[in-house]
Amino acid sequence: MNIDSEWVRAQFPAFAEPSLQGQAFFENAGGSYTCQQVIDRLERFYRQRKVQPYGAYAASQAGGAEMDEARNRMAAILGVTPEELSFGPSTTQNTYVLAQAFGQMMQPGEAIVVTNQDHEANSGPWRRLADRGIEIREWQVDPETGHLDPTALEDLLDENVRLVCFPHCSNVVGEINPVTEITALAHAAGAFVCVDGVSYAPHGFANVGELGPDIYLFSAYKTFGPHQGLMVIRKALAELLPNQAHYFNGDVLYKRFTPAGPDHAQVAASAGMADYIDAFHAHHIGGDADATGRGVAVHDAMRAHETGLLQSLLDAMAARNSVRVIGPADATKRAPTVALALDRPGAEMARALAERGIMAGGGDFYAGRTLQAMNVPQDKGVLRLSFTHYTTQDEMDKLLNALDDLL
Numbered sequence: 001m002n003i004d005s006e007w008v009r010a011q012f013p014a015f016a017e018p019s020l021q022g023q024a025f026f027e028n029a030g031g032s033y034t035c036q037q038v039i040d041r042l043e044r045f046y047r048q049r050k051v052q053p054y055g056a057y058a059a060s061q062a063g064g065a066e067m068d069e070a071r072n073r074m075a076a077i078l079g080v081t082p083e084e085l086s087f088g089p090s091t092t093q094n095t096y097v098l099a100q101a102f103g104q105m106m107q108p109g110e111a112i113v114v115t116n117q118d119h120e121a122n123s124g125p126w127r128r129l130a131d132r133g134i135e136i137r138e139w140q141v142d143p144e145t146g147h148l149d150p151t152a153l154e155d156l157l158d159e160n161v162r163l164v165c166f167p168h169c170s171n172v173v174g175e176i177n178p179v180t181e182i183t184a185l186a187h188a189a190g191a192f193v194c195v196d197g198v199s200y201a202p203h204g205f206a207n208v209g210e211l212g213p214d215i216y217l218f219s220a221y222k223t224f225g226p227h228q229g230l231m232v233i234r235k236a237l238a239e240l241l242p243n244q245a246h247y248f249n250g251d252v253l254y255k256r257f258t259p260a261g262p263d264h265a266q267v268a269a270s271a272g273m274a275d276y277i278d279a280f281h282a283h284h285i286g287g288d289a290d291a292t293g294r295g296v297a298v299h300d301a302m303r304a305h306e307t308g309l310l311q312s313l314l315d316a317m318a319a320r321n322s323v324r325v326i327g328p329a330d331a332t333k334r335a336p337t338v339a340l341a342l343d344r345p346g347a348e349m350a351r352a353l354a355e356r357g358i359m360a361g362g363g364d365f366y367a368g369r370t371l372q373a374m375n376v377p378q379d380k381g382v383l384r385l386s387f388t389h390y391t392t393q394d395e396m397d398k399l400l401n402a403l404d405d406l407l
Helices: 005-010 036-048 058-078 091-105 124-132 150-154 179-188 235-240 264-269 271-284 291-318 346-354 368-373 393-406
Strands: 085-088 111-115 135-139 161-167 192-196 215-219 229-233 337-341 361-363 382-386
Touching: 036 058, 036 264, 036 271, 058 085, 058 229, 058 264, 058 271, 058 291, 085 091, 091 124, 091 161, 091 192, 091 215, 091 229, 111 124, 124 135, 135 161, 150 179, 161 179, 179 192, 229 235, 264 271, 271 291, 291 337, 291 393, 337 346, 346 361, 346 382, 346 393
Parallel strands: 111 135, 111 161, 161 192, 192 215
Antiparallel strands: 085 229, 215 229, 337 382, 361 382
């Protein structure tokens, strides 16, 4: 199905912003543009609801209702119950809190599996638990391809492993990992599963209930929303882990792992992401479907559009001997986040692209362990080109022409 790019881009004020005209945005993995629906809700909350929520007066009740709406609607899209969805200041902070909870629950000698494909946010907090006597086992990428082989995970699993942590897809490798298969392997060994979905979620919200992990995390500021971290913790695990919040919030699942009070306005504004999914579905697909079904259909439409654009970029880069494309060459196997190892520093190339109206990034993107494992020089890092469903063929052509000039 072809998406209506004119309609899509009309939902994002950035594309009408004069200061951004002529700029093609290819650093979406660092944060996406925000949709109008989120901006409208955020502004309304600050204008009309900026009071303590859940009180007796009208403005307070409206504010609380909007926060509840965000949780209920986003949980439905993700295929989980509202009590299983928590909001926190960031995915990094949410993961840190989770690590503290597991550290309290686990005993010395028990083990956690992490990868060297992860962003540091889903690696560092778990690795620090080694200070408490917890064994950390590293599931390592193939140094040539960056691939995580599930059979290699099987060799790391035994009765001591309590948790397996891995990304839905890496923010530099881009390969989409088989979450359901990996989860089944871990569960069969008696371990829980934590999936970092930050780099996958911008390309369509996952049906977490169907995928099966015990924890799934992503960042709303990369999914067209406010700066919040969304964290799914399935009920069985949430009730088992020690409470990390105020003692009087310990019996409310979605409060147990958010020690600080929520950002009321940003939580409420997150319902704008659901508004956008619904509007996208109505415009492109139509028909009757529940929230989870709408999310799946929109996910598939976004992926189809992105995959077509992505393959042209991968093919163009694969034809160049001076460029090493990190991750799969098949667009259907990866997200549209493409890291290129060049004969010059990635940050230098990003500056050159900026002079040609291309917004991109260079560096290690908190994935230094991955790049080191793949023998990418630390002083060079990579050029990262990332886009979403609102990117157009014209923008891709502009990027490819600029890369032709510079390479």
